[in-house]
Amino acid sequence: MKSIAFILLTLTLICLNPAWAGDKKSEPVHTTVFQTDIRCENCSIKIMNNVPALGKGIKDVVVNLDNKTVAVTYDNRKTDDQKIIKGFKSIRVNAEVMTPECDVDSVSCRSSKDE
Amino acid sequence: MFTFRTYTLSTLVVASLTALGQNVPPDTTAMQTTLSEVVVEGASRGLSVSSVALEKREIINSIGLRKMACCTLAESFENSAGVSVDYSDAISGARQIKLLGLAGAYTQFLDESRPFMGGLVSPYALDFTPGDWLRSIQVSKGVGSVTAGHEAIAGQINLDFRKPTDDERLHVNFYLDDMLRPEVNLSSAISLNKDRTLSTIVMAHGSIDTDWREMKAMDRDGDNFRDLPSRRQISVANRWAWITPSGIQLRWGAKFTTERRNGGQIHDSYKRGDWRDFFQNLIAREYFQETDLYRYRSRIRNRDVGAYVKLAVPLNHVVADSSGNDLQDNIALIADWNNFNTRSSFGLNQYNARENTFSLAIRMDHYFSRAHSLAVGLQGKLSAQRGRTTKAGIFERLTYAGGIGYSFWYQQLTDSINEREAGLYAEWTFKREDRFTLVAGLRADYNDMVKKVYLTPRMHLKWNITPKTILRASAGTGYRTPRVLIEHLGVFANGYPFYEFIPTGPIDSRVRLEHALTAGGSLTQRFKLGSDRNASISLDYFHTHFFRSIFILQEPYGYTNNIFSERDAVFSNTWQLDFNWTPFTRFEIFATARYTQSKLRIPLLDGGSYTISRPLTSRFKGVLNLSYATRFRVWVFDFTAQLNGPARVSGQGKNGLGSYNSPTYAQLFAQVTRKINKAEVYLGCENITDYRQKHAIIGADAPFHDTFNATNVWGPLMGRKFYIGVRWNLY
Numbered sequence: 001m002k003s004i005a006f007i008l009l010t011l012t013l014i015c016l017n018p019a020w021a022g023d024k025k026s027e028p029v030h031t032t033v034f035q036t037d038i039r040c041e042n043c044s045i046k047i048m049n050n051v052p053a054l055g056k057g058i059k060d061v062v063v064n065l066d067n068k069t070v071a072v073t074y075d076n077r078k079t080d081d082q083k084i085i086k087g088f089k090s091i092r093v094n095a096e097v098m099t100p101e102c103d104v105d106s107v108s109c110r111s112s113k114d115e
Numbered sequence: 116m117f118t119f120r121t122y123t124l125s126t127l128v129v130a131s132l133t134a135l136g137q138n139v140p141p142d143t144t145a146m147q148t149t150l151s152e153v154v155v156e157g158a159s160r161g162l163s164v165s166s167v168a169l170e171k172r173e174i175i176n177s178i179g180l181r182k183m184a185c186c187t188l189a190e191s192f193e194n195s196a197g198v199s200v201d202y203s204d205a206i207s208g209a210r211q212i213k214l215l216g217l218a219g220a221y222t223q224f225l226d227e228s229r230p231f232m233g234g235l236v237s238p239y240a241l242d243f244t245p246g247d248w249l250r251s252i253q254v255s256k257g258v259g260s261v262t263a264g265h266e267a268i269a270g271q272i273n274l275d276f277r278k279p280t281d282d283e284r285l286h287v288n289f290y291l292d293d294m295l296r297p298e299v300n301l302s303s304a305i306s307l308n309k310d311r312t313l314s315t316i317v318m319a320h321g322s323i324d325t326d327w328r329e330m331k332a333m334d335r336d337g338d339n340f341r342d343l344p345s346r347r348q349i350s351v352a353n354r355w356a357w358i359t360p361s362g363i364q365l366r367w368g369a370k371f372t373t374e375r376r377n378g379g380q381i382h383d384s385y386k387r388g389d390w391r392d393f394f395q396n397l398i399a400r401e402y403f404q405e406t407d408l409y410r411y412r413s414r415i416r417n418r419d420v421g422a423y424v425k426l427a428v429p430l431n432h433v434v435a436d437s438s439g440n441d442l443q444d445n446i447a448l449i450a451d452w453n454n455f456n457t458r459s460s461f462g463l464n465q466y467n468a469r470e471n472t473f474s475l476a477i478r479m480d481h482y483f484s485r486a487h488s489l490a491v492g493l494q495g496k497l498s499a500q501r502g503r504t505t506k507a508g509i510f511e512r513l514t515y516a517g518g519i520g521y522s523f524w525y526q527q528l529t530d531s532i533n534e535r536e537a538g539l540y541a542e543w544t545f546k547r548e549d550r551f552t553l554v555a556g557l558r559a560d561y562n563d564m565v566k567k568v569y570l571t572p573r574m575h576l577k578w579n580i581t582p583k584t585i586l587r588a589s590a591g592t593g594y595r596t597p598r599v600l601i602e603h604l605g606v607f608a609n610g611y612p613f614y615e616f617i618p619t620g621p622i623d624s625r626v627r628l629e630h631a632l633t634a635g636g637s638l639t640q641r642f643k644l645g646s647d648r649n650a651s652i653s654l655d656y657f658h659t660h661f662f663r664s665i666f667i668l669q670e671p672y673g674y675t676n677n678i679f680s681e682r683d684a685v686f687s688n689t690w691q692l693d694f695n696w697t698p699f700t701r702f703e704i705f706a707t708a709r710y711t712q713s714k715l716r717i718p719l720l721d722g723g724s725y726t727i728s729r730p731l732t733s734r735f736k737g738v739l740n741l742s743y744a745t746r747f748r749v750w751v752f753d754f755t756a757q758l759n760g761p762a763r764v765s766g767q768g769k770n771g772l773g774s775y776n777s778p779t780y781a782q783l784f785a786q787v788t789r790k791i792n793k794a795e796v797y798l799g800c801e802n803i804t805d806y807r808q809k810h811a812i813i814g815a816d817a818p819f820h821d822t823f824n825a826t827n828v829w830g831p832l833m834g835r836k837f838y839i840g841v842r843w844n845l846y
Contacts, residue, residue, distance in 0.1 A: 051747035
């Protein structure tokens with residue numbers, strides 16, 4: 001009985017995951033670089049640990065501690081810069097839009113897929 | 116140290132008498148952000164082998180700690196082969212670690228380099244530290260640094276707690292298992308001024324076994340004994356940090372834990388009104404307050420209070436290291452106080468003790484150059500322990516007339532220690548770039564109890580033979596004052612009397628300190644395997660030899676707890692192989708295997724001796740941990756398989772007669788974690804195959820008799836467990 005309950009609960013949790021929820025069409029992906037007030041490694045870790053707190057549709061996050069910038073790549077049908085700034089605020093990071101596009105020269109927009 | 120006397124209190128004659136002679140043996144990282152510039156979503160190993168540390172360190176970071184529910188420190192080691200965690204008996208539910216095949220007491224626990232959880236509290240300390248209070252654990256095998264004392268013989272385990280300077284203004288962890296046991300952990304770190312120089316953290320833990328657990332499945336093996344006691348615990352800790360811009364650091368804090376365990380039989384084992392009334396009335400009236408000869412009960416009440424203060428002042432002398440960082444001289448002062456009080460009963464056996472410890476240390480670090488540095492220090496420790504034990508039981512014997520006779524016996528022991536110790540040490544470090552490090556330390560301590568000066572030499576070496584090949588070695592001696600009775604807590608969970616096995620005379624106050632040598636080393640190789648450039652394999656070996664050791668065994672003479680204080684009688688060899696690999700991004704494999712040979716030479720009354728494996732020490736252990744995380748660790752899947760090797764269970768005769776090996780058994784663990792906004796929900800199952808040690812209690816139907824034994828626990832006492840929990844942070 002316990003095993004059945006466990007399997008059902010696991011399946012329920014898996015079904016809740018949007019990644020498996022349905023077909024994906026090509027998504028309009030947008031990258032914004034935010035200037036933030038992060039000061040130390042802990043802040044970078046905090047951001048990377050709380051990506052879901054930034055909102056829905058986040059595809060990639062790259063933190064540059066030296067420049068105090070965070071490049072966020074997102075699906076602009078699901079979120080926008082203001083919502084992301086709000087998300088940053090919820091983890092006590094002050095952020096403002098630096099450039100509308102990802103500035104490849106100043107920020108390493110390396111995706112995790114590149115690893 | 117402790118003295119005892121055995122009495123035959125009274126004998127009820129059914130047909131004739133039996134008696135027990137006095138003192139005569141009966142025939143029986145979150146993202147491991149190595150970020151210099153850019154943080155990308157990296158492969159973060161939950162459990163890794165450090166390539167930076169001087170000693171070989173197994174690091175369990177916050178990700179490793181979240182692989183399982185890790186309600187307590189004991190459960191944090193499920194992924195580790197080097198450290199195994201066993202129950203001390205089938206009654207108290209107390210858990211103790213084993214490192215290098217040696218009991219946990221030989222491993223020193225450090226709280227950010229400050230020794231703690233030593234002495235009397237050690238058998239319970241693993242349960243007193245909630246896993247959720249920790250950020251990481253570092254396990255180092257072999258002798259530790261002389262700066263932390265002379266006690267680490269098998270290894271050091273450094274605990275990195277949540278800090279006052281943390282970002283989480285509020286962290287909540289709520290856990291519930293299928294026995295409806297809730298656990299709550301809260302922590303709150305707050306900066307009290309704008310420039311964040313003064314900050315504090317409050318950590319709290321509460322857990323309780325609810326009535327549901329009382330009613331259901333508490334006795335799955337049907338022996339009328341609770342499989343584990345019903346526990347309630349409250350722990351609170353408050354830590355402060357004051358860090359000035361000039362670098363002066365003042366840290367202080369206090370902690371409090373209170374715990375209650377109720378175990379033993381669920382129903383009366385005898386009908387009231389039989390011959391036991393005779394003893395019941397006698398002992399209840401004259402000797403024991405809480406005695407019930409109809410039902411074996413176990414009540415344990417523990418209270419632990421402590422406080423510390425640390426002050427570190429940087430001095431003016433500064434040297435730059437090879438990477439341009441400042442190495443600054445500093446002086447530090449550490450004061451520590453701890454009070455532990457335990458009141459426990461296991462049927463008729465009682466152990467009540469309290470301990471007060473105060474220690475003071477001053478340390479100075481000086482850098483002669485970037486290559487040479489010296490740490491010198493002074494340490495003083497006062498420790499006072501007052502303990503009292505009663506061990507009692509009923510012997511049932513055939514009489515000459517052919518009837519049955521019952522004898523009631525008891526022993527009373529005082530277990531008191533007054534220890535004053537003062538020591539000084541010097542530790543020299545030679546570091547040639549990052550390639551070669553040699554640390555040589557020496558300390559001298561005068562111990563007032565044995566009126567002797569002990570020297571502790573220790574040496575550590577780390578050599579990066581190539582950038583990817585690291586050799587480490589360490590050797591040194593260590594000694595410690597054993598808390599013999601509480602470190603062998605399991606002896607209270609049997610019906611056997613104590614027997615001082617000293618052919619030349621009683622142990623009494625002439626008990627020596629335990630003294631040992633540990634030497635060993637490790638070789639770590641990093642290499643490219645598939646797409647992973649940082650796969651690693653590591654092999655280590657350690658040997659420990661005790662010049663003097665004190666231990667309690669249920670052999671060579673059966674049905675007694677034999678206390679030994681022996682020279683050159685204990686040694687252990689441990690080999691371990693670790694393998695770390697990330698075959699593709701965010702999928703990690705960690706496999707480890709350990710083989711231990713832990714031997715004892717047991718003397719006999721006729722002057723002979725025999726050598727045999729240390730009881731209840733598993734010969735090998737293997738762990739395989741698979742972990743997969745989706746991007747940003749939104750989903751994390753963890754699976755752990757453990758294979759536990761056989762352990763020898765003592766028989767009742769000489770030369771291992773009647774002893775047997777426990778079976779090899781496997782345990783599986785799985786957990787799924789889902790990140791939702793700032794919360795994490797986890798759902799898991801421990802001991803998926805529902806493996807339990809059956810009949811962990813021998814003689815459960817006659818719990819006050821000399822045949823009762825709940826000490827020989829080698830496997831899990833609880834079966835499969837499902838749990839669900841949530842962690843939530845407010846920044």
